[in-house]
Amino acid sequence: MAKVIYKQLEDLNYLDKHLLKALHNTGDTLIIQGKEYQVRIDGSEILNPNHEVDLNYQIVENENGYLLAVNDGRSLPGPIYLHFYNDQEIQLTDYNGYIYIEENDQYERMKMVNQESGEIIIDEGGSYLFSQKNMAKSTVPGVIFAGLGGVAAMLLVACLLIKKRYWFW
Incomplete structure (x- = not known):
């Protein structure tokens, strides 16, 4: 025990x-x-x-x-x-x-x-x-992540606008 x-x-x-x-x-x-x-x-x-x-x-x-x-x-x-x-x-x-x-x-x-x-x-x-500070360093800065997210969102919007033209044919 x-x-x-x-x-x-x-x-x-x-x-x-x-x-x-x-x-x-x-x-x-x-x-x-x-x-x-x-x-x-x-x-x-x-x-x-x-x-x-x-x-x-x-x-x-x-x-x-x-x-x-x-x-x-x-x-x-x-x-x-x-x-x-x-x-x-x-x-x-x-x-x-x-x-x-x-x-x-x-x-x-x-x-x-x-x-x-x-x-x-x-x-x-x-x-x-x-x-209480953030002491961990990121391997990829947050700015790069934000930039990649913005580019992906713009590509998605462009793709939807191009495809939408053919949706109602």
Whole structure:
């Protein structure tokens, strides 16, 4: 029978592969409570217990929003659930979540916020940005899409006008 295990961040700030394997084998849920946040890891969702987890997270404000570094970019064993408490009453669930892709040097939007529980669901290590701005770059600008749509509409109208002449013959 799976159970919930509660720990304080002061007691446990790093999850090694032995602890992750034990969680995976039992299916227990581990909840680590800190001053500024809570981390939840469900043992039944652990995919690779050999990927260790650093539990020291910190939100840093910048000009685009709030940055969060997770696990120094290393892979995670499975999804982790973060719930932040802070003095500034910043609700990260009100922001769009992005992960930084180093190869492209850009942010990619991710669906990682559970509005009901207020938890952030993270399944990859890396650098995350929570912003109210649109940080994802489109591969084809919206102007090109609008132009192509306009050309298609004009061709459709021209085709209908030419064909209509022969409809009533």
